[in-house]
Amino acid sequence: MKRALALVERDMRKFRRSPALLFASLVLPLVQLVILGNAFGGNIKNVMLGVVNLDHGPESVDVIERVRAVGANARTFLPVDYVDQGVAIGDLRKGELGAVLIIPQHYSRDLLEQHQPRLALITDNTDRSTAGAVDDQMTQLVASINAPQVASREPGQAALDVVEVYPYINYIKYLLPGSVALAIFVMSMIGGGLLFIDDKSRGLHEGYMVTPITKWELILGFNLSGSIKAFIAGETVLVLGAVVADIPNFFEPIRLIELTLMVILTSIALIGMMFFLMARINDPLVPRAIFGVLNTLLFFPSGAVYPIAGFPQWLRWMSAGDPFTYAVHGFRTLLLKDVGISAIGTDVFALALTSTVVLAGATLLFRRTL
Amino acid sequence: MAAPAQSGIAIDVRSISKRFGALEAVDQVSFMVKSGEIFGLLGPNGAGKSTLIRMLTTLVPPTGGTATVAGHDIIHDPNAVRERIGVIPQNMTSDPELTCAENIGIHARLYGITGARRRERTAELLEAVGLSDRANAMASTLSGGMRRRLEIARGLVHDPQILFLDEPTTGLDPVSRVSVWEMVTHLRAQQGRTLLLTTHYMDEADRLCDRVAIVDKGHIVALDTPVALKASVPGASRIELQFDPDLPRGAADLEALPAVKSVRALGSATYRISSDRGPASAQELIDLARAHKLELKSLSVESTSLDDVFLHYTGHGLSEMAEADPQPQRGRA
Numbered sequence: 064m065k066r067a068l069a070l071v072e073r074d075m076r077k078f079r080r081s082p083a084l085l086f087a088s089l090v091l092p093l094v095q096l097v098i099l100g101n102a103f104g105g106n107i108k109n110v111m112l113g114v115v116n117l118d119h120g121p122e123s124v125d126v127i128e129r130v131r132a133v134g135a136n137a138r139t140f141l142p143v144d145y146v147d148q149g150v151a152i153g154d155l156r157k158g159e160l161g162a163v164l165i166i167p168q169h170y171s172r173d174l175l176e177q178h179q180p181r182l183a184l185i186t187d188n189t190d191r192s193t194a195g196a197v198d199d200q201m202t203q204l205v206a207s208i209n210a211p212q213v214a215s216r217e218p219g220q221a222a223l224d225v226v227e228v229y230p231y232i233n234y235i236k237y238l239l240p241g242s243v244a245l246a247i248f249v250m251s252m253i254g255g256g257l258l259f260i261d262d263k264s265r266g267l268h269e270g271y272m273v274t275p276i277t278k279w280e281l282i283l284g285f286n287l288s289g290s291i292k293a294f295i296a297g298e299t300v301l302v303l304g305a306v307v308a309d310i311p312n313f314f315e316p317i318r319l320i321e322l323t324l325m326v327i328l329t330s331i332a333l334i335g336m337m338f339f340l341m342a343r344i345n346d347p348l349v350p351r352a353i354f355g356v357l358n359t360l361l362f363f364p365s366g367a368v369y370p371i372a373g374f375p376q377w378l379r380w381m382s383a384g385d386p387f388t389y390a391v392h393g394f395r396t397l398l399l400k401d402v403g404i405s406a407i408g409t410d411v412f413a414l415a416l417t418s419t420v421v422l423a424g425a426t427l428l429f430r431r432t433l
Numbered sequence: 434m435a436a437p438a439q440s441g442i443a444i445d446v447r448s449i450s451k452r453f454g455a456l457e458a459v460d461q462v463s464f465m466v467k468s469g470e471i472f473g474l475l476g477p478n479g480a481g482k483s484t485l486i487r488m489l490t491t492l493v494p495p496t497g498g499t500a501t502v503a504g505h506d507i508i509h510d511p512n513a514v515r516e517r518i519g520v521i522p523q524n525m526t527s528d529p530e531l532t533c534a535e536n537i538g539i540h541a542r543l544y545g546i547t548g549a550r551r552r553e554r555t556a557e558l559l560e561a562v563g564l565s566d567r568a569n570a571m572a573s574t575l576s577g578g579m580r581r582r583l584e585i586a587r588g589l590v591h592d593p594q595i596l597f598l599d600e601p602t603t604g605l606d607p608v609s610r611v612s613v614w615e616m617v618t619h620l621r622a623q624q625g626r627t628l629l630l631t632t633h634y635m636d637e638a639d640r641l642c643d644r645v646a647i648v649d650k651g652h653i654v655a656l657d658t659p660v661a662l663k664a665s666v667p668g669a670s671r672i673e674l675q676f677d678p679d680l681p682r683g684a685a686d687l688e689a690l691p692a693v694k695s696v697r698a699l700g701s702a703t704y705r706i707s708s709d710r711g712p713a714s715a716q717e718l719i720d721l722a723r724a725h726k727l728e729l730k731s732l733s734v735e736s737t738s739l740d741d742v743f744l745h746y747t748g749h750g751l752s753e754m755a756e757a758d759p760q761p762q763r764g765r766a
């Protein structure tokens with residue numbers, strides 16, 4: 064045990080001296096958090112909407128006013144008036160417009176005569192997110208035009224009110240749990256797997272193996288020092304990310320302790336996994352070659368960036384076997400739902416099980432000889 | 434626990450072998466090293482020296498045979514062996530991103546030396562290898578010779594009974610080599626410490642070692658003191674001389690001399706003679722010249738070297754071998 068601490072001392076001295084390692088493991092998760100967090104899931108705004116009014120009656124003016132109101136407030140789209148329908152559609156095809164709204168001839172008359180006139184919305188369906196956002200906004204707008212009549216005509220009609228349990232979650236908050244797990248993972252790769260193989264090929268392990276350090280102490284030393292580094296990376300991204308993403312009541316002590324325990328557990332599991340994968344590797348190119356693939360295989364199926372519910376079945380199976388999934392779920396539960404430790408029982412169990420299995424496997428594979 | 438110091442045998446190797454696939458890197462090698470001895474393994478690249486050392490230092494399990502090091506079996510009791518040996522591997526294994534003091538300190542901890550004792554020991558060793566002023570320099574900033582001295586200091590941290598040095602002077606400039614030699618001799622001077630070193634330099638083996646084993650292709654082909662090894666080679670003294678004018682009967686006059694084994698005429702009255710007894714035959718040659726009233730323009734006597742010994746036992750020279758059959762150098766062979 065004492066001898067294992069020699070390896071920890073070595074790693075900590077080097078870690079303190081070279082901020083590059085910590086920096087490297089923080090940059091990817093934080094950049095991803097800020098860029099992806101703001102790029103995705105934000106409300107779509109400022110779509111150019113061509114408006115062609117072929118009616119000019121009073122009801123069409125009502126529609127245009129409502130469109131302008133959206134343009135001024137929600138800013139989902141900015142209306143631009145067109146006289147000619149063909150020109151508007153031409154501009155849509157050229158990409159100058161995101162959508163075109165056509166108010167047909169006799170719209171006002173038909174509406175008053177209750178002939179159910181139809182407004183036409185032509186969207187650019189090569190961009191589904193934009194089209195969807197305009198579509199949603201326009202549906203609401205049309206509903207509001209109809210609302211008074213609907214209410215008066217059919218008073219008993221049921222309506223669906225969606226109530227969100229948690230305060231509004233924007234994407235950057237959704238992404239934060241994945242970023243924390245990613246920081247731990249990147250440190251496990253660089254400060255764990257890569258360093259282990261490089262030290263091995265530089266002969267440093269040979270220097271340790273001529274001393275009386277036991278196999279157990281070596282394994283303990285490598286994993287302990289790796290886990291400490293991964294923990295530092297994870298905890299740093301957790302705190303910085305929580306500030307950036309503006310997580311409410313983040314610094315509440317109990318929750319902070321629970322989150323910290325999750326960071327520790329995730330660090331042990333991922334470092335253990337890395338050590339398991341690298342136990343028999345000698346070629347320094349191997350970790351470099353597999354890390355990209357490993358990152359994709361573990362990070363994306365975990366629900367870090369997109370909900371698992373949206374995955375096809377085979378990918379869901381992958382998620383279930385991915386330790387990242389439990390780390391992300393655990394962090395998300397603690398960060399966004401504030402429901403206490405009992406809600407992450409499964410996550411804690413899965414990570415503890417992963418740690419046990421990978422460390423047992425690594426111990427079987429690891430050889431204390433050259 | 435056995436008491437190796439009393440038995441007088443530090444290392445007892447019994448038909449140890451190591452096979453890598455089809456290659457017998459070490460093939461049933463047996464020898465003994467006495468306590469307090471400096472024992473050398475002399476051989477060309479790929480002879481199996483490092484493999485042998487790695488087996489004796491418990492880094493590589495043998496595929497046959499075994500050895501007792503400091504009274505403990507390397508296979509059955511490797512930890513007892515590790516506690517008693519210091520190893521300075523062929524490829525430096527100190528951490529380039531740690532300072533000299535840290536390298537020694539962390540090694541001390543690996544031997545269970547901690548606290549004040551560790552600090553004292555680190556300072557002592559840095560002093561001993563002349564690196565006190567570089568205590569806080571990164572190992573990566575040291576010259577080759579300094580780095581080697583750091584490795585030696587590190588290997589001594591627990592004051593081992595037996596020290597293994599794998600090619601301690603390879604790649605060093607002449608000045609650094611001499612300083613490592615001095616260190617090695619000094620280490621032996623300390624009571625009862627046994628040193629086993631490998632080298633492919635003849636002069637090094639000759640100068641440092643009490644006994645030398647000549648290793649070639651996984652076998653020990655000869656083992657004795659350098660003096661005895663040289664004496665065992667017949668006709669290995671080489672004498673070159675030039676007469677003025679030439680001998681009346683040329684080479685035949687020389688062949689008639691009792692000490693002369695063989696003669697080669699090199700032209701212009703110059704001959705190369707091999708003989709069993711260098712200085713004695715020189716005397717005979719001088720007498721011969723005087724008898725024929727000839728002048729001896731030059732005479733040089735080159736006494737037997739370990740090179741000749743090597744050539745004699747293996748049928749090829751050390752350097753020829755290295756050139757003719759370059760072993761593919763593994764990453765850290």
Ligand SMILES: Nc1ncnc2c1ncn2[C@@H]1O[C@H](COP(=O)(O)OP(=O)(O)OP(=O)(O)O)[C@@H](O)[C@H]1O
Nearest residue numbers: 453458476477478479480481482483484485760766
């Ligand atoms: N791990 C290994 N796998 C396969 N072959 C090996 C291995 N280690 C050594 N060898 C081979 O065993 C033979 C002996 O190698 P070794 O390193 O013991 O030689 P050496 O005498 O130390 O040479 P050098 O003077 O170059 O250090 C060589 O042919 C080498 O290629």
Ligand SMILES: [Mg+2]
Nearest residue numbers: 482483523766
């Ligand atoms: Mg070697």
